[in-house]
Amino acid sequence: MIVRIMGEGQRMLADSHFAELNTLDDELLKEMEAGDGPGFRQTLGQLLDKVRELGEPLPDDALEPSELILPSPDATLEEVRAMLSGNGLIPG
Numbered sequence: 001m002i003v004r005i006m007g008e009g010q011r012m013l014a015d016s017h018f019a020e021l022n023t024l025d026d027e028l029l030k031e032m033e034a035g036d037g038p039g040f041r042q043t044l045g046q047l048l049d050k051v052r053e054l055g056e057p058l059p060d061d062a063l064e065p066s067e068l069i070l071p072s073p074d075a076t077l078e079e080v081r082a083m084l085s086g087n088g089l090i091p092g
Helices: 015-034 037-054 077-084
Strands: 002-005 009-012 068-070
Touching (some): 002 037, 015 037, 015 077, 037 068, 037 077
Parallel strands (some): 002 068
Antiparallel strands (some): 002 009
C-alpha cells in the first residue's frame, strides 16, 4: 500500500502492516473524540514514525495514488478532525 504523509511525500508499505497502523489509528480517533490534545499529539507522532520506519520512500517525482493520506506532524486536532469525518484515517 502507498501512504502519503502530507508535506513529506509517499511511502510504500507492505499490506501486512495494515493491522498495526489501524491500531494506532483507532487510538488516535479515541483521543480526538475525548479532546485529549496531548494524547493526540503523542499518538499522531507514533503513527507517523511507524509509517516512516516501515515504509520505503518513493521518489519525489513519483505520483502514485495513495491508499492512505496522513496529516503532517504539525497538524492540529481540529484539522485532523476535519480529515476524519468520524471514520478514522485508515479505512476499516
